[in-house]
Amino acid sequence: MRTKNLFGMLALLGLAGWMFAACSDDSAGTNNTNKVCNHNGQCDAGENTANCPDDCPKVQCSLTDGDNYNYIMNKIQIPLNGTEAKTIGVDLDGDGTIDNKLGQIMALVPKADDGTTVNDALQTSIDNGTIILLGRLIMNQWPSDDVMAAQIFPGDTTSGDATADDLSGTGCALVSSTADQSLKLCGMVANNSLRVGPDSIQIALSLSGVNMTISLDQAQAEGTVHEDSWSDVQVGGGITKENLNNELIPALVSWLNDATKKDPTGSVGKFVLDSLDANCSTSAEGCEDVTNGSGDCKAWDPQNPVGDPLTDKEIKCSSLFAAALKPDVDIDGDGTKDLLSLGIKVSAVKVTIGSGTCQ
Ligand SMILES: [Ca+2]
Ligand SMILES: [Ca+2]
């Protein structure tokens, strides 16, 4: 059952794709190694704000230009395998196909002991208020606004101040005290069709009670939005190698260690001890000098537990994870893959976002 925590973590990770940082200024698309941008002053097929900012300039928007429309997510889907990953998320590099390596990572994680899927567990968490994700559109008019802003915030799940019926369409919820409410994604709504981004974002990640932030680059969102609902809004972005090494992998390792130490024979514990612990591959990048059974790849004994089952190195050098955690998107068109893509699909209903309290 603890697998649910990992599900929740990975889900929140996807979710956070939504807490958009103010501005990214990655102008790598203008450098002379770019193989996509033709600099003809028009945003052509295959060109986008990330790989061709000269031809496809970023839309600027304001959090105060328009009225606030507030939402709470009542459904969140993440891809559980590579096939689903082709239908959930966004096309980050403009090549016409959705980019979402999250599906490949999720396919590696064992199923919960009771057979429920990640998305089942996620839905339970949404329904019982363990996960609250809020959205906001700042719009001048409906159903179209050619310059608008979108935001997503983690909701407050600790004070218990949200109304019990917060998913009813007339409920109330609060923004988490850790949310950065200045973050936004700029774009447009045309006949209820939302298209915002790309921009840098931060992900709220909740891991065994520890909250942390992971940064996503070039995040975008698109889908159908109305004054009182969102349906099937796709959200996606990419993790840089640096953020992968400094944020995501340590978070994953810490969660896996926690689950394994609590229950070495549960589905996650078995997976860790059978497939990851002391199972380093010297063919993975940066792992040429590892030795199984010693140093960073030493074996952990549940009968005589000393320290942690896994190190960061055991994930990086795992033949399973090494491929799944490799960047898959060449965002700036220079021929080198820079970002590990993640995406989710969400639906939402109207909510009141209380200021300080829902009373
Ligand atoms: Ca062009
Ligand atoms: Ca793509």
Ligand SMILES: [Ca+2]
């Ligand atoms: Ca180990």
Ligand SMILES: [Ca+2]
């Ligand atoms: Ca690149």
